[in-house]
Structures are given as structure tokens and as C-alpha cells.
Amino acid sequence: MTEETWHKMLKCSKKTALIHDGKRKVHYLFSDGKEMAEEYDVNTDELLVRKWKHKSTLGGHGQWQVEVGEPFTCGSLDAEIKENSSNPFILRKDTKSSFQWRIRNLPYPKDLFSVSVEPSDRCVVVKTSNKKYYKKFTIADLDRSQLCLNRDALSYTHANNTLIISYKKPTEILTLEQELLKELKKLDGTSEGDVDCKTQ
Numbered sequence: 001m002t003e004e005t006w007h008k009m010l011k012c013s014k015k016t017a018l019i020h021d022g023k024r025k026v027h028y029l030f031s032d033g034k035e036m037a038e039e040y041d042v043n044t045d046e047l048l049v050r051k052w053k054h055k056s057t058l059g060g061h062g063q064w065q066v067e068v069g070e071p072f073t074c075g076s077l078d079a080e081i082k083e084n085s086s087n088p089f090i091l092r093k094d095t096k097s098s099f100q101w102r103i104r105n106l107p108y109p110k111d112l113f114s115v116s117v118e119p120s121d122r123c124v125v126v127k128t129s130n131k132k133y134y135k136k137f138t139i140a141d142l143d144r145s146q147l148c149l150n151r152d153a154l155s156y157t158h159a160n161n162t163l164i165i166s167y168k169k170p171t172e173i174l175t176l177e178q179e180l181l182k183e184l185k186k187l188d189g190t191s192e193g194d195v196d197c198k199t200q
Contacts, residue, residue, distance in 0.1 A: 052065050052067060090103045
């Protein structure tokens with residue numbers, strides 16, 4: 001998928017928006033049946049949540065998968081058999097200028113951590129020199145737009161047993177986000193948006 005293709009998919013998706021509790025909530029329905037839901041802070045325009053739903057192999061509706069924001073907890077069986085709360089866990093919480101991940105429950109000093117990008121695998125690698133922690137993750141936004149990873153965009157800090165990893169958003173992503181936000185604001189919070197996307 002090229003940056004242009006993803007941009008076109010976003011533009012052509014059926015969008016429904018509403019404003020509730022100080023949040024702009026947007027639902028996207030793509031032509032392939034995938035769904036994406038986002039929540040933005042109305043005052044700051046910051047993305048708070050992004051989640052995806054893919055059709056299952058049998059054509060039914062799958063579960064929502066959280067890409068940005070806190071994973072939801074509900075009184076379901078899944079919540080009952082969740083991982084030990086002292087285990088490290090990762091969640092993504094972006095800022096206006098950076099993609100940002102927080103890995104909680106990592107009590108090691110900052111100098112034990114190594115955070116790097118692996119351009120060939122298109123991922124970020126986190127490891128400790130004491131071999132107690134290892135994690136690889138991709139940056140979905142860069143994958144969708146087929147943008148290369150840049151070592152210089154990566155930085156990290158450690159405080160309160162939490163490793164905070166930031167990746168500066170490339171200009172292409174910032175431009176796309178600004179254009180999308182302008183379009184979402186035109187939906188005025190109550191309407192559906194359908195853009196005429198004739199196949200070329």
C-alpha cells in the first residue's frame with residue numbers, strides 16, 4: 001500500500017462522526033469491509049483512541065483491536081484471564097508531533113535499555129543488556145503509508161518504571177493528519193460523509 005493508496009482509502013471511506021463528552025468520535029467503513037474508529041480531543045485535536053475491526057475468515061465481525069490508546073477492559077471472560085498486572089505491557093499514546101509508546105512495569109535503570117530501528121524488518125526493537133526484556137513492534141502508520149524508518153526520529157526516556165519511546169512523525173504523516181482533521185471537522189459532528197470516489 002502506497003501513501004497515496006492509504007490517503008485515497010481514507011478519503012473514500014464512509015465516515016460517521018459525532019461529538020460526545022468533549023470527544024470527536026469518528027467511524028470509518030472501508031470498501032473491503034474493515035472498520036476503524038477514532039476519538040479526538042475536541043479542544044486539542046489530539047488523537048486519543050484508534051481501533052480496528054477486521055472481518056473474520058468466515059465473514060463475521062471480529063473483535064476490536066486497539067492501535068492507539070488504553071486497551072479496553074470490560075467484565076468479560078477476557079478481562080478475567082488477563083495477564084499478571086506486574087508484567088510489562090505496552091500501549092501507544094501519541095502526541096501531536098510524535099508517535100509514542102509506553103512500556104509499563106520495567107523497573108530497570110535507563111542505561112540498561114537499548115532502543116533501535118531495524119529498517120529491513122520495518123520495526124522498533126527494545127531490549128535490555130541484562131536480557132530481562134525484549135520487544136519488537138511496527139509503526140502501523142508508516143507501514144500504511146510505506147514510509148521508511150529513520151533512526152534519527154527515535155528517542156526514549158525512562159521514569160516511574162515506564163519506558164517512554166517517541167518517534168517524530170514525518171512531514172508526510174503530519175500533512176495527512178492535518179488534511180484528514182479538516183475533512184472530519186466538516187462533518188460537523190452529526191452527519192455522515194461520503195466522498196465521491198470514482199475508480200480511475
